[in-house]
Amino acid sequence: MNSPSTEFTRRMAIYEQFNQISRLGDVFNCGDSPNTGSSAIVEVDVGLENKAGYISCDQVEPSRSDQETNKPDDKTQRRLAQNREAARKSRIRKKAYVQELESSRLKLAQLEQELERTRQQGIYISSASDSGYFGLSGTVNPGISAFELEYGHWVEVQDKQTCELRNALQAHTTDIELQILVESGLNHYCNLFRIKAEAAKADVFYLNSGLWRTSAERFFHWIGGFRPSELLNVVMSHIEPLTDQQQLEVCHLRQSAQQAEDALSQGIDKLQHNLAQNVASDFSWGNYRAQMAVATDVLEALEGFVNQADHLREQTLLQMVRVLTTHQAARALLALGEYFHRLRALSSLWAAHPR
Amino acid sequence: MHYQVDSWGYYMPRMSMGSDPMERVAKLASESAVVIFSLSSCCMCHAVKRLFCGLGVNPTVYELDQDPRGKDLEAALMRLLGNSQAVPVVFIGGKLIGAMDRVMASHINGTLVPLLKEAGALWL
Numbered sequence: 001m002n003s004p005s006t007e008f009t010r011r012m013a014i015y016e017q018f019n020q021i022s023r024l025g026d027v028f029n030c031g032d033s034p035n036t037g038s039s040a041i042v043e044v045d046v047g048l049e050n051k052a053g054y055i056s057c058d059q060v061e062p063s064r065s066d067q068e069t070n071k072p073d074d075k076t077q078r079r080l081a082q083n084r085e086a087a088r089k090s091r092i093r094k095k096a097y098v099q100e101l102e103s104s105r106l107k108l109a110q111l112e113q114e115l116e117r118t119r120q121q122g123i124y125i126s127s128a129s130d131s132g133y134f135g136l137s138g139t140v141n142p143g144i145s146a147f148e149l150e151y152g153h154w155v156e157v158q159d160k161q162t163c164e165l166r167n168a169l170q171a172h173t174t175d176i177e178l179q180i181l182v183e184s185g186l187n188h189y190c191n192l193f194r195i196k197a198e199a200a201k202a203d204v205f206y207l208n209s210g211l212w213r214t215s216a217e218r219f220f221h222w223i224g225g226f227r228p229s230e231l232l233n234v235v236m237s238h239i240e241p242l243t244d245q246q247q248l249e250v251c252h253l254r255q256s257a258q259q260a261e262d263a264l265s266q267g268i269d270k271l272q273h274n275l276a277q278n279v280a281s282d283f284s285w286g287n288y289r290a291q292m293a294v295a296t297d298v299l300e301a302l303e304g305f306v307n308q309a310d311h312l313r314e315q316t317l318l319q320m321v322r323v324l325t326t327h328q329a330a331r332a333l334l335a336l337g338e339y340f341h342r343l344r345a346l347s348s349l350w351a352a353h354p355r
Numbered sequence: 356m357h358y359q360v361d362s363w364g365y366y367m368p369r370m371s372m373g374s375d376p377m378e379r380v381a382k383l384a385s386e387s388a389v390v391i392f393s394l395s396s397c398c399m400c401h402a403v404k405r406l407f408c409g410l411g412v413n414p415t416v417y418e419l420d421q422d423p424r425g426k427d428l429e430a431a432l433m434r435l436l437g438n439s440q441a442v443p444v445v446f447i448g449g450k451l452i453g454a455m456d457r458v459m460a461s462h463i464n465g466t467l468v469p470l471l472k473e474a475g476a477l478w479l
Contacts, residue, residue, distance in 0.1 A: 249465070256462045259409050267402025274398065301398050304440075304455075308399070311456050315463040322464075 093180065111153060118145050143202025150195045151212055154188070155344070161185055162337030165330055178330045182321060185333040189317055193310040196224065204303045214347030217340065223268060223309035228257040228316040231336065235320070238335040239328045249323040257316045264308055271301050376427035380435070385449035387415035388476035392432055392444045394420050399455055400443040406458070410468070412476045414445075448474030 119142055165181055199207050206212070210221040220230060232254050242250060278294050321329045384390045389407060393400035395418045407414045419425035419442065429441040436444065436454055445452040447470050452458055461467040471477040 252465055253463065256465070256467075259406060260459050260462055262409060263402045263406035266405040267398045270401045271398040274396070304399050305402075308402075308455055308459065312459055312463070315460050319463050319465075 089176075093177075107153065111149060115146060115149060118149065141203055141206075143199060144206055147195060147199035147202065147207075148212060151192075154192055154195070158188060158337060159341055161188060162334060162341060165334040165337065169327075169330055169334060175326045178326050182326060182329045182333060185337075186317060186321060190314060193314050196310055197307060200224075200303050200306050204299060204306060208302060208306055214344045215350060216343040216347040220343075222261070223264060224306040225309060225313060226340075227261060228312050229254065229261055231313070231316055232257065232320065234339045235332040235335045238331045239324055242328075246323055250320075253316065253319055253323065257312070260312050264305060264312065268302075268305050271298065271305070274298075376424065376431040377435070379424075380428055380431050381449075383417060384446035384451070388412075388448060388474040389414040389471065390446040391416045392428065392442050393418055394442050396420065397442055403443040403445065403455055403458060406462070410471070410477065412471055414476075447471060447476070 161181070161184065165185065168178060168181055196207060199212075208224045210218045210224065213221070213225075217226070220226060232250070236250075239250075275294070275298050320332060324332060380392070383392075389412050391400070391403060391407070391414045393404065393416050404414065404416060417428075419429050422428065432441040432444050433439065435451070438454065440454065443455060445454075445458050452461065452467075452470070458467065461470070468477065
């Protein structure tokens, strides 16, 4: 039973799990905890000698080769059982992941079809009144059409993920399962910022105006999206109780997010001021070249601000998750998801409300 | 001749004006705790200046459009950042921090304030 080859296979299985788990751990513990991943690899590579310094992972425990080889005792049985459990969990996770991939593939195929149809029909979705510069109104903007489709899909997935988080928290699943959900939640926000960056290149005024969001969300609008400081206000009551260290870090995060927000706001104000002065002054307004120069400059500058605002949102989210435990982070993302879902629902109510 | 070592490891003769723009950038960057290279018309530069002022820091600002050799410095900064945007660029304690996104990221993750304190730009 404990022949050298099964010994080796078992150890390779442990090594693989270490790799997976420590990679996940790295995302949430960057810099804070010792890099368990590489030390695990070193441990296994150095040989089949066991060192007592195996990493604290509740699925594997240290063992001594001389002990096991001849005695199939309780320790061995327990370890085997734990390995089986770990392997089972790993298989479940893999299955869930593969299912998610399959459904994403289907969704992707559907989206691509829709996109193709939309492009062929040349549907113009963005608001007609303010999309024209220098008389170029009513033009088709395929970049924006594509963005609207992608964003619609993003919201669907967001709502689905929020449900998954809610179910997972209610069912008291393990931290590892929660970690996976938190990570995919963060990735999903990063996807949003990525598609927004593309849309900013197509029509930054559209993106900045928030026309693509619902009316309730637009009420809180700040440079193309939500305020980073709003984020922390929303999740505050859901992440308690916090340790003293966490209180301090959350306080710092709140402060620095507010300061960065204020700086960007002042930058945008300056941009508005400059543009207003330009438009109001007679001096350069005579010739087309000057107008074009002003227009291009403002476009580029605004794109820069929208990108920085999204960057700030992303960094604030990431730092928030870094400061919190897995369970707290899951609660935070759930709170955020529900908050925006409710704002969207409120907007529908308002739209349907008879006057 | 008086030689001055700066954080880039160059020995730079004080008497020469640093004909190489990169050297000049390094020299200017090492002369104050917080150095910002900017353009007076750039609004993102305005935002980064407001950020530091809001923290209680008094940065040294070089407006490249008001410098006779500003164009060279801009080009050098573009090469340094690997970016089409030369400004704003921030140096703290002579070390390159980066453009606006790096500054904001480091403020959010809590590394900016310790750097400022280390460089003597912030007390408390």
